[in-house]
Structures are given as C-alpha cells and as structure tokens.
Amino acid sequence: MTKASGNDQIPAEILRIIPPAFRLLVQEKNGLRDFPAGETILGPGKHNHEILLLLSGEASVVLRDDDGQRISVDTLGPGDVFGEIHFFTGIPWNSDSELVADEFCRALVISEQDFEQTMRTDPDFSVSLVKNLVRKVMRLDRSILKMKLRRRALQNLISQRDHIFQDFVTGNYIQKRLASRAEEFAHSDGPVIIIGETGVGKEVLAYNIFSLSHHCKEVFLKVDLLSTLDSRSADVTNESNKSEQEMTEAQIRLFFGYEEPSGDGGTKEIPGYFELSEDGTLLVRGIERLTAVTQMKLLESVATETFRRHGSMRLQKAKVRLIATTRLDPSQITLERHPLIYALLDRALTISPLRTRRKEIPELVNHYIKKYSLEIGKERPKLPKETLKALVNYSWPGNHLELATTLKRAILVAAGGIIHPHDIYFHLKKIEGSGRFNLLRFPRIRQTLTSPLFPAVLQSAATPLFCILLIMLFLGPSDPLKNPAALFSWALGWPILMIAAFLFARFWCSVCPIGTVGELAKKVFSLEKPFPVFLKHHSDFLMAGAALAVIWFEAVTDIRNSPLILALLLVTMLASAVVISMIFERQSWCLYLCGLGGMAGIFAKISMVELRADRNVCISQCVTNECFVGTSTSEGCPFGQAGPRLHSNRLCKLCASCLKNCPHGGINLNLRIPGQELWEERNSNTGTSFLVVGLIGGLFSEMGRRMPLYDWFAGFVPGPDILHFTIFFIASLIFVNLVVIAASLASSRVYRETLTENYTRFGLALLPLAFACFLAFHIYYLLNLGVQLPILVSTYLDFSVFRQLVIKVVPETTFLIQQILIWCGFAGTLVVAFKLGNGMPQENTKKMFGSVPHMLAALIFALLQIQAIWFYFFGTQ
Template structure:
C-alpha cells in the first residue's frame, strides 16, 4: 500500500451474518471498495500514459541524434552488409553482433534499432564487460546479471529489470559470454515464448521487445569455450553480424572520420573542422588497435586542441605511452613542493628577477668598455653565462627557458597587443630544421665576427634574438619563437634528455577523467601550454620547459614531476620502452 493502513481480520461466516443483519454495511463496503479500485485503475492508467509519454520523448530524442550522426551507413562495411542488416532489423528477432572491443557494436545495435519498423519505442543498453554494471549506485550489495535483466524484489518493493523497462523497444546486452547458462536459458525462453518477464503483480506475460547481443569473440569461439548455451547458439547462428577490426577496413576510415568530426564539432559548438590531406594520411597510417573507440577519442581530443577550424597533423596524438615510474620519485607528492609549484608566484617571481638582470647585462655589453676583459657583461657572458646554461640543462632540464627574459618579454608584449595568428604550418612541420639553422647561425656568427673580443657584437646578438621573440609574440599565438625557432632553447632541449628531472602526465587519469584537455587549451585566466604540448603525449624533456602551466590547469592531479636516474630518457629511447 502507498498509504499507512490498519488490517482488520473477520471470519467469513461472521462477515456474512453482519451483512444479513446490516444490509447497509454491505452496500457501503462494496461502494468503498469500488472507489478504491477505480482510484487505483486511474493511477495505473495515468502511470502508463506517463510512461508512454516519457518513452515517446526519449525515443524521439534518440532518433534525432541517430539521424544527425549516422556513422555506419556511410561505410563500405554497411554497404556490403546492408541487405542482411535491414532484413534482420525488420523481422524483430534477436541479433548477435560480434567484434573486437571498440569496433562499433553499440552503433550497429542502434542502427538495427533505428531500421526496425516495430519494437522501436526505446533503446536500452547494458554492458556486462564492465564490472561496475553489477554494482548499483549507492554502494549496495552486488546484483546478479539475472536480477539486472529480470528485476528483483527487495524489502517489500519490486525493482523492475531492463527487460520490463525495454517493453516495446530494443535491449542491447553487451557481453553475452558473461551471462550464466541459467540466464541465457531464461532469455532463450523469453525469445521463443516459453518464459516471460515478471511484472510487479506477479503476472507472466511475454513483453514485446527485441533482444540484441554483443560479444568480443565470434560465435564459433564462444561455443568452443562454452560461452553460449547450445540452443541459443543455434538460434543466433544465422542471425549474426560480425564487424571486422578497423585495421582490416581502412577504406571505412574517411567516412568514419567525417562522421566523428561533424559530431564532435557540433558538440563543441563549432562548424565542422577541415581535415587536410596530411592529417588524413596520419590517420590512415595508424593501425588503430583500439578500433573505432580509439578513433573517436583521438578525433575528439584533436578537435579540442585544433584552432581556426582546421585539424592539423600536430593536433593528432596517437599511442600515448604508459608512464614507467620504477626507479623514479614523484616530487609533487610532497605537499610543500606541490603547493610551491602550483602557486601563481612560480615561475613568475624568477622570471621578473631574471628580466632586469638580462637588460642590465645587454646594456653593459652595448655601452660598456670595448675591452672584453674590462666589460663586466662580457666576462659574465663567457665565464659564467654559457657554462651555467649548459650545466643547468643537464641538471634541471629546460627550466632556464621557463625564466628566460626573452620569453618573459615576449609574453609581456603579447599582453599589451598581439594578433594571435595561428602559427604557419611550415614552422611546425620543419621546426627541427629551423632550430638547427638558428643554432648553427649563432655559432657561425660568433666565429666569423670574433664576438668573444667584441662585447658590443654580443649585445647586438642578444638584442636581435630578443627582437625576434617579441616580434613572434606580437604576431603569433603562445610562444611560437621559443617553440619552433629558438636555437639556444633547442640546444638546451637536447641536453635536457639526460637531466634527472622530467615532467610527465598519468595517461590513465587523462583518458578516463579529462574531457577538456585544459593542459593544452588553458582554463579561465590561465593560458594553455606555451609550447603547444598535450601533457599525456609528452615523451621527452626536449619539448618541456618545466613552467608547470599544465599543473596549474589540471584539476585531476594527473601531472607528475619525477626525479629519475640521469640519462634514463636516452636509455628508454634506445630500448623502445614506455616512458
């Protein structure tokens, strides 16, 4: 009962006598019971109407999404199997969809549902490959797959199962081989009408619904290892759709890429991004071990990182390597270190300390004594400056770049005025060559102009590099000069490979919890990585200046600052091991 009530028990013979002695009592009791039944019928009718309305809304929204974002219908796989897919979709019977993890079994299930002339009221899905499926929300005791599917009674209340909730629609059960033999037999009986789902009243009436099954192995393999009961296997033998892995159907990639680019561009509130030929080549050359799931995640991440409506090759990050933390100490696990590096004062305080010193040094070189032995700026540059830069790169990686006055001045100029143009693709594609050319040019100028003997020329070189940094900051986004041109930074990046410090992100945390990739895109008043790096894709000290911008933007504690054995990065690169 929905209301608190009291129960009075009267023997049947005594009740008959009461009715004979008091006929009005019989009339009033019958009238009260009739009103109660009528009221209950109205409630049941209203609940059924509400349920129908909810199903109609959910079904309409589902169909809107399907119509807007059809993936498999544009693929070669669908065209080759279209007749079989439509035949199975139209007859209302069960279907088994097989294929590796991530190949698109769910999407194909929705395609069958969408093409069904009936049993298309609602689409429900359950994945028994996910262990959390058996754990209800709120931390209750684990449920069996039979209770999830067929419902259960608990504490005097009845909890309907997915089969009853999917009445008039389609239920996709992923993980056929994870179901017990008893559950499979009960589902088989439901299909052929021998058994039925239970309702709250205990009545047994076969609900009209379609059952779809998903499995990661083909039917023969499932039968060989006892993953499916024989009768159900015989029923599904001619009702199976097998999706090949994505590596075996590369011709489907262009259609799938177009589908996901349009889908995620719409979710981001943008016009569909353009995919140049060089980006398409990168995607076609990959083997996609994670199949369509990996493709979708890669394109979604790339669209978040892409700018100006074009998905460039550098926006595509593949094969994130697992962090190998053996023999390493994460300094950020020390609360004092974490708070210090997360502070807004880091590295700003060091940057604004180094900048005045740099300008003073440049002025001394330009306007001080021409005799190198009497010019303090010249003495410092050659006796302390260069050695400190090289030795520092071996000790604390590219941290000199984080406090570099040229980068700091460029960042200040950017705050005042900047066009923030996208960096030309030629700089990104050939950055190694530009950096090498700049480094060779600087060394050549030092030799041919005898800079060691002429402080003024050293000052001119520093001023020219500063001018280049500021000019790039005024023109392009982020720190394009430091990322793609600066020869000095490139040299320090090379030496930084042997440093005992490294910054890496926890790939598992990034993939499972992060959706905005704030380490790259930025967050609020905090800009993204000045070096155009995605933290989980970072594999080398060469591309990181340890400014810890990613740490400040990451809300998932995925960033690690490791103390490692010197030279470990070179050893890992040689061995091809994960970083």
C-alpha cells in the same frame, strides 16, 4: 464470443464470485459472455448501457497514443465491476480508450436498470462495490506513485549517462552486407547480439536497429559494462576484488533492481535497468562481463517477460527488447561461460574489423575530414597521396573510432592547409610501462601541477628578478667579478639551466621571464598568424642554427667578461620574443627561435622525467582534444602539441596545461631511465642529430682557442681574431660531422640503411656526451665563481656571515669532477648506441659490430673535450 445457457453450466468457483442478487439473472437472462484474448470488451459504441462483472481472466484498460499504439494503464481481474462510463459519470466514453482481454475472459452482463435496482435493494452489494472501488483507487494511487518513482529513476539515470549517438560512419560494409539482416531483426521483438572489435560501430548499429523497430518511440537505455566510471555499474565491472557470487549479486541488483526494508517499516523498492526499459530497448555493452548465472537470468527474463527484484519473491512483468554487444570472437563463446551469448548466436550480427576492409578507408577519411573541418571551424585541409597511403596501410586496432579521432587531431595540428604524414601519429605507446613510474600517483604532486597558481607563482617571482638583473648589468660595475648580476648569470644561471634540464626536462622554459613577457605582450596585442610552414617543418635545423649562433656570439664577444654585452643580448632576446609573440600563434619564439630554449630542449631529451599522454585513454575516450585546443578557462598547449602526438621532451616545457585541461586523466608525469627517450624515439629528425653533433663541435671550438692548435691555426690566416675564430668554429663543426659521417658510413653498411638514416639515429646517441661536456664546462664557474657570490653579497650588504659560506675548490679537484662528468656522459652514449644497434633486425654479432664505429667516435670526442677543458681552464695556471 459465446453465451452460457444456465446455472448448471457455471463452475462453483465462478458462482461464488457472483453476488446473490445477480445469480437469478444468470438463470433468467443467460447473461454470461466469453471474450477470447485480444478482443475488445468495452469501447466507444460497444456494449453501451451494460455493466459487466468479470468472473475469470484478466483484461487491461488501454489508451491509444497519437500513432494509434496501445498503452496499458490498468489491469482488471475476477470480481472487478466495469461498464459504460456514462452510467457512472455522465461523461461519454473517450474515443481513445478501450478495455481489452489479455487472456480468455468470462463476464456477467447486467443491464443498467437491473444494476441500479440491485444497488437500491441490496445494501451488501453496494458496500461490496464501494470497497472494491476504494481498493482500485488505492491501487491506482500506488501505480501512479510507482510510475513517478520509475520516471524519477529513469531521468536520473539518463542525466548521468551519455545517450547521444555521434555521427559515426561504418562505411559500405553495414550498408551493403548487414542492412537487410539488421532490418529483419529490427522488425522482430527478439533479442540481438552484435559481435565486433572495439571501435567498429556496434552501438551505432544497435541504435539503427532500435530506430527501425516499432519500439523507436519507447525508452532506449544503455548499460556499459566495459566502463568503471559509472556509479551504478562500478561494482559490476570491478572484477579484481570480487568473487563470482558477489559479482552475480551485484549484476542482478543492477539489472533487476532490489527491495529492502525502509526506515519507516515499509519496503524500499529500487528499479533496475530491466524494469526501467519496460516496453523499450535495453542495450548491454560488453555483455561478456556478466557471469554465467546473470546471463541465464537475463535470458530467462527476456523470454518469459517476467523478473524478480533481488530480495523479493514477487514475480513482475516487463517486456524488454534486448540488444547486446560483445568483443569476443565467436570461437571464444561457450555454452558454460556465455549461455546468453551462445543462445543468441543464431541472431548475431558480426561487423568485420576495418583492417579487412581497407577499400572503405578513403571514403571514411573524406567523410571525417569534411565533418571535423566544419566542426572545428577550419578550412578543409588537403590530403596528399602519401598521407592517404599511410592511412590505408595502417592496421587500425581501434577501427573506425581510432580513425575518426586520429583525423580530428590531424586537422587540429595540421599547418598550411595540408595533412602531412607526420601529422598522423600511429605508434602511440602505452606510457607507464618498463622503466617508468607515474609521479602523479602522489596527490601532492598532482595537486601542485593542477593548481591555477602553477607555474604563475614562479613566473611572477622570476620576472621581477630578471628586471633587476638587467638594471644591474647596465648600471653595475663593468668588472664581472664585481657585478652581482653578471656573476649570478655565469656562476649560477648556466649551471642551473644545465642541471635543471636533466632533473626537470624543459621546465625552465615555463619559468623563463623572456617567454613570460612575450606571453603578456600577446595579451595586449596579437595577430595569431601561423608560423611559416617551411620553417616549422625545418625547425630542428632552425633551432640548431640559433643554438650554435649563441655559442659563436659568446665566444667572439667575450661576453663572460662584459656585463654590458650580456645585458644587450638579453634585451635583444626579450624584444625579439615580444615581437614574435605578438605576430605568431602560441609560443613560436620559445619553440622555434630561442637559442637558449633550443639547447634546454635538446638536453631535456635525456632528462629523468617526462610528461606524456596515455594512448589507451586518448583513443578510447577523447574526441575533444582539450590538451591542444584548451578549455573555456585554460589555454591549450603553448607549443601546439596534442597530447598523444607529444613524443619528445624538446616539445614540452612541463607547464602542465594539458594535465589541467584533460578531463579523462590521460596525462602522466613519468619518472624514467635517463636517456630512455633516445632509443625509443621513432620520429627522429636529421636536424636534431646535427644540433647534437654541432654542440660538441661548438663547445670544442670555444675552449680550443687556448690550445696550441688554435695559435698554430691562426698563424696561417691573416686578419682579426673574430675571423680566426669564425673559421676555426666552422672547421670544428665540419670536423666533428666528418667523424660522425665516417662512423655512419661504416655502420650503415652493417645495418643496411642509408647514410642519412644512420646519421640521424646515432647522432642522437652523442647527446649524453654533449650534455656532460657542457655541464663540465659550466661546473667550473659554479665551483670557482660561485664562491664569489657570498663575498660580493657580504661586500654590498655588509653581511660578514656570508664570507663564512665560501668553500674554495682546488683546480685538481675541479678538473677531476669535470673528467668524471665527461666519462659518465661517454658511458651514457655507449648505452644509447648499444640500445639503438640492438633494436635493428640483424643478428646479435652484427648488431654489436654496427654500433662500434659510433662508440669510437664518441671516445675521440671525449678525449678531445677533456684536453680542451684542461687548456681552457688550467693550461695557463
């Protein structure tokens, strides 16, 4: 600190600031003092009993927090008077407050006695002092108002955003290779750029840098330019319909705020992220989305610690620590397009993708399994070597984030305390693509499926109707043509089940009264035991056995001619469903044991609709899996399928529970090419193919009873007819399987795969033909027995008008329709076989040649089914 020696040393502009009453003091007492930047001008025990008049420079009134850090609360400039607070208030100076020079300052020092004497003798000075104090009070009020508005905006901003960082582990890579450099950046105030792919933990590293810095007690805000869900940043990230200039303006308003005239003639001031982050840290996610102009302005503001709001000429100060993240590779960064990122490349931290650090995957897997097991409340599952090998070998395009969410879902769906490889689903395809159209684009469809009344309204209508049918089957006429319930079951029930499987996948199972009653029983009493793991893993064979048992039972009991047997079968199924539902979790009966459900599920695979989860949404946004676990108001998937794991219509009954539960809009209801699932499926099961082949053999055996072949066969086997048919039924299953196995032997040599692999893939190709044969079988009852329903209704209710609705179909027309259906199914099988062969890596000639044996097998089955249908329905006419 230095002193001025006389009046001749005082510049004229400073002399004008000094009130006339004090100019004499400058000459007599040499009262000028200089303070360099950073020096404490006034504080506890410093310059007591003195008043100072600031002549040049700026100084800040600062308070100290609990950690001793300074917080500026006011700024003083030339002409401001200040001094020992005890002189003005009688209150001692607070020990935590100081006046500090922000830059070089010169002040006039006045003793308390001289100051008090001047106030008494110079009215003009007293008035000037009062005016100065009033201006300071008004400025202080305005400052308080701005702080309150800023705090309100900040609180509103934080309430709309998720600033809680998850327990995210980035492995030894950051700990060993980036820790020292990250700590170095943390202790400096300069900006930092973090480079890495999606999911590597860039934001977590940014938060670690913030935590280690001396800004850690200040605000930490995040601007997510990669998300369009936030109202403040929606205009910034919606690039498709905006010009470069419009985007720049929107981005500047977002970061630096804006000013605009208010209704009362004043100015409306809206702070931006840069201002709200003052003295703190601003994290910008996806900074490459900013235009070059915005990047330049942001870089300039960080460097100069100044900014201007949009629509304002006033330059404001704000010191902000900037941390930015980008998914760009350094080779993609250019000075012209990315000036800010380019300027920060020497302050960059690059996180390598997980696929280049596979040795860290086992450690990460153990961490996430431990973490999510505790979080979900399940016992920590075991991880076999084959599962860990699959995890290590996968490329992990979503890096750590994808690994974490994948393991969480695996823990949720794993059974028996073991995470098997099939509990890990990697090949999650983007749903809406070639050959698909999302029906949820139509608001009416979405509104219907998400309504709490769906499918409850349909269930409440179907269940009473089922009870009425049971009563009529037990108490009605024994003649099926005179019993409305039996006639309805065979003439409408089965045909509707077949047609609905094609049009609406497995939706019938959502309406099925047997499953509905089972669920009601579960609400009364439920043990919720897990379904046996062995049976669950072999559920396809279990379902195949149940479906084939239904076909065998219908044939040996001649159930179509006995309403009583049909009633007993339905009651048995109902009782079984109730017992199984009360013992086991979710809808185990429908998924694993119901023969009718098994057939509906397998036929649903060729349906023209599907419900699927969108991979991008599931991996990037979902960590809570509401589609599987449910919510506080809605149960999860009744079949226990996590959305991304669902790959087949057989495992979905279109109840829309996942659609209602998903908070991210990640569920699609797609209209697709019929049968598309068959050639896209990557996780086909041998049991499913066996069921498809078995359905063809089972149907042939039922219709073959009226062929001369059956009479010839029965002549060799002594015993009752039930024994004859059982042997014929088994022989038919063996025959069709041998034909398919022979085709697989020839095909597998071309494609260089095992017999089992070829049988599994191409057995599914027969599904369109099997469906068409069953539909052709049941269409006869719809066309020939369905006409009896109006007659029966008119007889019971005396409504003669129903007789006018009868349309009789001649046998030739019926058989023609049946043949057309079978040949359409045969064509569908040819398409699927061709698609399956075309997906193999061999050259085109071998691709075609390899599928030919299965096409020939399908032709044999189609001809046999047509002949069997003729003998079964028309051979005795």
